[in-house]
Ligand SMILES: O=C(O)COP(=O)(O)O
């Protein structure tokens with residue numbers, strides 16, 4: 001068990017709850033095509049996800065152009081990407097196995113649950129709603145909800161303050177080094193999931209407190225009942 005004192009859990013979204021790369025890739029490919037630029041593969045997009053939508057587009061444009069895009073290219077690309085992604089948000093994306101039942105179990109056990117994602121907030125709510133899991137979360141923070149996103153600890157310290165919790169009472173569950181680094185900087189424990197997107201790297205290397213291959217396995221690291 002990670003800590004018997006855990007009473008709240010912050011979940012990452014992309015690569016943790018939802019396999020969203022198929023739609024992120026479709027929207028990225030459609031954006032590059034609209035701009036008359038060289039396309040990209042889904043595998044490339046998987047390795048570019050993790051630091052929000054703008055960074056995804058910046059990485060895609062850099063790959064396509066062979067150089068960093070300038071500000072005007074970025075300004076042209078972003079609204080095109082937003083339009084495409086909005087249109088296909090959950091078309092090919094899937095909830096990972098066990099997500100709904102584990103969230104239900106954790107809610108029944110009295111844990112307070114949050115989503116802390118780097119995805120823009122305007123996409124986060126409809127995506128959670130599309131998969132019927134929005135109501136499990138009492139707080140939902142997007143990458144643009146606060147002034148800084150993961151790996152900055154701000155979204156997690158914001159939750160600690162809002163919920164009046166000590167760091168040892170919260171856990172972060174995510175697939176990326178950004179989740180683990182944000183958790184470490186906030187002084188909270190973290191579980192790294194191996195099935196998501198971590199720039200093609202082993203999540204264990206950035207030192208989460210535990211590593212799980214399946215979402216269901218997180219239950220084994222938690223107390224049977226939250227202790228508050
Ligand atoms: O949008 C991203 O780049 C990553 O989103 P996540 O923080 O939910 O993994």
Ligand SMILES: [Mg+2]
Nearest residue numbers: 012014015175
């Ligand atoms: Mg993620």
